[in-house]
Amino acid sequence: MRANSRVAYLYILPGFLVFALFVLVPLGHTAWLSLYDWDGITLGTWTGLDNYTEQLADPDVRTAFSHSMVFLFFFAALPIGLGLVLASVLSRFRLRGLGFFRTVIFLPQVVTAVVVGIAWRWMYADEGTVNQLLSAVGLDGLARAWLGDFTWALPALGLVGTWVMSGLCMVLFLAGISKIDASLYEAARVDGAGPVREFFAVTLPGLKQEMAVGLTLTTIAALRSFDLVYVTTGGGPGNATNVPGFEIYKLAFRQGAVGEACAVAVMLTVLIFTVVLLITRLLREKL
Amino acid sequence: MNARFERLGAYTFLCLFALAVLLPLFSILSVALQPQGAPVTGLSWPDDPQWGNFARAWTTGSFGDLITSSMIVAVVVVPVATVLSVMTGYAFGTMRFRGSTPLFYVMLIGIVMPYEATVVPLYYDLRQFGLTDNYLGLMLPEIGLSVSFGTFWMRAFFLSTPRALIEAARMDGANSFTVLFRILLPVARPAVTTLMVLFFVWSWNEFLLSLVLLQDPAVRTAPAGLGLFVGQRTTDVAGLSAGALIVTVPVVLVYLFLQRHVIRGMLQGAVKG
Numbered sequence: 395m396r397a398n399s400r401v402a403y404l405y406i407l408p409g410f411l412v413f414a415l416f417v418l419v420p421l422g423h424t425a426w427l428s429l430y431d432w433d434g435i436t437l438g439t440w441t442g443l444d445n446y447t448e449q450l451a452d453p454d455v456r457t458a459f460s461h462s463m464v465f466l467f468f469f470a471a472l473p474i475g476l477g478l479v480l481a482s483v484l485s486r487f488r489l490r491g492l493g494f495f496r497t498v499i500f501l502p503q504v505v506t507a508v509v510v511g512i513a514w515r516w517m518y519a520d521e522g523t524v525n526q527l528l529s530a531v532g533l534d535g536l537a538r539a540w541l542g543d544f545t546w547a548l549p550a551l552g553l554v555g556t557w558v559m560s561g562l563c564m565v566l567f568l569a570g571i572s573k574i575d576a577s578l579y580e581a582a583r584v585d586g587a588g589p590v591r592e593f594f595a596v597t598l599p600g601l602k603q604e605m606a607v608g609l610t611l612t613t614i615a616a617l618r619s620f621d622l623v624y625v626t627t628g629g630g631p632g633n634a635t636n637v638p639g640f641e642i643y644k645l646a647f648r649q650g651a652v653g654e655a656c657a658v659a660v661m662l663t664v665l666i667f668t669v670v671l672l673i674t675r676l677l678r679e680k681l
Numbered sequence: 682m683n684a685r686f687e688r689l690g691a692y693t694f695l696c697l698f699a700l701a702v703l704l705p706l707f708s709i710l711s712v713a714l715q716p717q718g719a720p721v722t723g724l725s726w727p728d729d730p731q732w733g734n735f736a737r738a739w740t741t742g743s744f745g746d747l748i749t750s751s752m753i754v755a756v757v758v759v760p761v762a763t764v765l766s767v768m769t770g771y772a773f774g775t776m777r778f779r780g781s782t783p784l785f786y787v788m789l790i791g792i793v794m795p796y797e798a799t800v801v802p803l804y805y806d807l808r809q810f811g812l813t814d815n816y817l818g819l820m821l822p823e824i825g826l827s828v829s830f831g832t833f834w835m836r837a838f839f840l841s842t843p844r845a846l847i848e849a850a851r852m853d854g855a856n857s858f859t860v861l862f863r864i865l866l867p868v869a870r871p872a873v874t875t876l877m878v879l880f881f882v883w884s885w886n887e888f889l890l891s892l893v894l895l896q897d898p899a900v901r902t903a904p905a906g907l908g909l910f911v912g913q914r915t916t917d918v919a920g921l922s923a924g925a926l927i928v929t930v931p932v933v934l935v936y937l938f939l940q941r942h943v944i945r946g947m948l949q950g951a952v953k954g
Contacts, residue, residue, distance in 0.1 A: 399779055401857050405772035409765035409828045410788070416803070416825035417791045423802035434805065480694060487691050497940055498699040503947060504936040505706070506886045508904045509925045512911060513705035516712050516922070519721040523708045526723030561702060566948050607948065618795045621888045621904075625911050639797045639889075646801045647893065655801055663798040670793050 421663075428656035434646070438653065445657035455658060457633055458641045459665075461548060462617050465637065468552025469559050469616035474608050476556070477563025482597050484564075485571040486589070496568075499561035507558075511625030514554045515541065518626075541627050547634045554622060559612050570604035571597060606677035610670055617666050638662045713922035721918050731919065738923040743898070747906040748927065750816075750895075754902055755884045757820050762827035763877050767869070769828065770835020771861050775847060785836070791829025796889050804893050814897035822890055827880050834946075838872040839865065875942040878935060882943065885932045903928040 428445055432438030449455045484492070502510065517523045518540035525537035540550040578596045587595060620639035623629060629636035629644065636644075638658055646655035704724075712721055714730040717737075739745045772778070773785050803822055804813060812818035842865060850860045866873070891905040898906075907928055910921055936943050 398776060402772040402776040402778040402781070405768045405776075405857075406784070409769040409832065410784075412765065412821060413788060413791060413825045413828050416822040417794070417799060417829065418787070420799035420802045420806065420822075421790070421794065423806065424798055427802060480698065483694060484691055487688050489688070489691060489695070492695075495695045495699055496944070497937070498702055499695075500940070500944055501702055501706075501933070501936070504882060504932055504943060505929055506888070506904050506907075506932065508888055508907045508911070509709070509929050510705075512907070512922065512925045513709045515911070516708050516721045516918070517705050521720060521722045523704065523723040557701070557705070561698075562947070564698075565944060569948065611947075614793065614795075618797070620797060621908075624888075624892075625908055628912070639795065642797045642801070643889070643893075647804075652801060652805075659795075659798045659801060662795055666795055667793060 424656045424659050424663075427653055428660050430653045432652045433650040434652045435650070441653065445653045446661070449654055449657050449661070454633055454636065455638075455641060458636045458638045458658075459661075461635065461637050462619075462665075464548055465552055465555060465616040465619060466613060468549070469555035469619070470609060470612035472556045473559035473563045473612055474605075476560045477567050477608065478598075478601075480564045481567035481571055482589075482593050485568060485597075496565055500565050501561070502558045503562050507621035508625050510554065510558060511622050514557075515626050518550055541635075542631055544631055544634050547627055547631060551622065551626060551635050554626075555616065555619070559615060562611065563608050566604050566608050567601060570601045574600035602677055606673055609673050609677070613669050613673070614666060617662065617669070709922045709925055713919055713926055715919045717917055717919050719919060734919050734923040735927065738920045738927060742910075742917075742920050742924050743906070744903070744924045744927050746899075747901060747903040747924075748931070750900055751885055751903040751928075751931075753816055754820055754823070754891075755881055757816070758823045758827065758884045759877055759880045761820075762824045762831055762880050763873060765824065765828050766831020766835050766876060767861075767866070767873065769832040770837075770839055771857075771865070773832060773836040774839025774842075775860075775865075776857075785832070788829050788832045791826050792833060796826075800889055800893050803890070807894060813894050814900055816895075816900055818894050819887075819891055819902070822894070823884055823887060827883065831876055831880070834876055835869075835872065838869055842868060871942075874939070875946040878939045878942040879946040881935060882932055 427438075429440060429442060430438040431441045431444070519525075520539045524540060528534065528537050538546065541547050543550075574596065578600070579592065582592045582596050618639055619637055620643065623635055623637050623640045624643070627635040629640050639662065642655045642659050642662070645651040645658065708724055711724055711726060713734055714727045714732065715722070716727070716729075716731055717734065769788070773781060799822070807813050807818045812821075846864055847860055850864050855863070886904060887902070888904045888908060891902040892908060895901050895905065901909075907921075907925055910924065
């Protein structure tokens with residue numbers, strides 16, 4: 395047994411070492427730096443929890459976190475709802491060519507976020523496709539430079555998240571439904587259940603596992619979002635699309651407020667871990 | 682008659698969804714084919730598509746160099762992370778040793794953790810060792826993060842292989858190394874392939890780490906270079922769009938050829954973003 399343990403440690407050692415040095419240590423270092431006032435150049439001074447109280451009171455940081463909540467709706471709630479409806483409708487038929495559609499619909503998951511950002515910048519541009527489509531249906535009045543608009547920039551970005559995550563949710567739920575015992579559906583039909591009753595009585599309970607996975611993936615994507623914001627709006631106009639991930643980058647690498655950046659990073663990390671833990675507790679029996 | 686009608690409705694749904702997915706990508710293409718200096722316009726196929734924009738982006742736009750950098754990083758990260766993950770997953774999945782459970786949970790941290798939480802000290806620490814603006818400085822954190830997921834993934838696979846297979850080999854006097862190479866790895870091929878495909882996609886698409894850690898244009902990777910071009914408010918939107926498509930091609934090709942692996946990995950692998 396003892397010798398066996400040593401062998402196991404030897405197998406783990408190289409992987410764990412890289413992980414520890416380049417993930418764990420920096421994570422701890424972030425927490426440590428968050429307790430200092432440091433501009434990245436001169437000697438830092440210990441400030442305890444000042445960075446946290448300061449950042450929690452800072453309106454910019456608060457808006458950034460509130461934007462995360464808006465993103466939760468667009469990146470998580472909307473795609474999951476859409477995915478559920480589509481998957482349950484589609485699973486009622488034996489559709490030819492479903493494989494092709496699955497390939498296309500899952501595609502946004504693979505495309506680099508930077509490219510997604512550029513594509514949507516063009517879509518939302520003054521003369522872009524979105525405005526073009528609006529005027530084609532006679533809604534010229536609504537046309538605007540979407541990403542430069544204080545009210546509309548945030549939901550417009552959110553919809554990009556919906557675009558990225560919906561396909562994933564649909565494919566996930568389709569796979570889940572195909573694993574549900576067909577006799578459950580037959581039983582529901584014998585009992586005279588319509589499509590809606592069937593959805594709530596059979597499909598939804600059968601998708602518990604997939605729900606957990608889908609919720610975890612989408613909420614993490616929503617809370618972590620950085621790439622998209624960096625490429626499309628840079629947090630603007632003003633502060634209208636700022637998110638915690640971008641705030642951390644801005645504080646650390648543009649304003650030289652390293653301690654403050656680390657404090658926000660710790661808050662974001664705690665938030666993400668809490669949410670993931672909650673989802674796991676509520677929906678998933680085992681990891 | 683009714684059923685046929687419903688089926689038609691389902692297809693309409695699917696087609697609309699697929700169109701919505703393809704529209705933004707198509708709109709990049711239509712911008713990429715406009716003459717240099719033209720403003721962004723919506724969907725309009727140019728009268729005289731400028732396919733030369735792609736060549737221009739590749740050479741003068743330096744997308745050739747960016748792609749090379751991304752390739753160098755991926756070519757190291759993918760195999761190294763895979764080998765390390767197979768080893769850790771093998772230990773966690775088939776061996777009993779003290780501290781295995783807490784150690785495993787510690788390694789899971791990397792799956793959920795946002796990169797934003799490590800990138801700041803990484804920049805300052807790696808700079809001290811002269812590892813910023815150096816491929817190694819990006820490769821190592823990427824490997825660390827990948828191993829976190831890879832451990833989770835390979836452990837799950839090794840747990841699902843029949844114990845009897847391993848026991849029988851051990852009875853024949855095979856050591857742990859032989860068991861892994863002769864018995865387990867041959868059956869693990871699909872799981873390992875999935876892992877490698879995912880590692881490639883993640884490495885190729887990694888943005889924040891690359892943006893911060895590799896600021897020297899000579900080593901910059903494709904997404905970061907692209908991101909910086911956008912930031913400069915360039916007027917050459919056609920060239921930029923062509924570059925964006927060039928950056929997308931390798932990962933989309935991998936996806937098209939190995940999509941079973943990509944989809945399976947991303948769905949079963951649960952939490953990684």
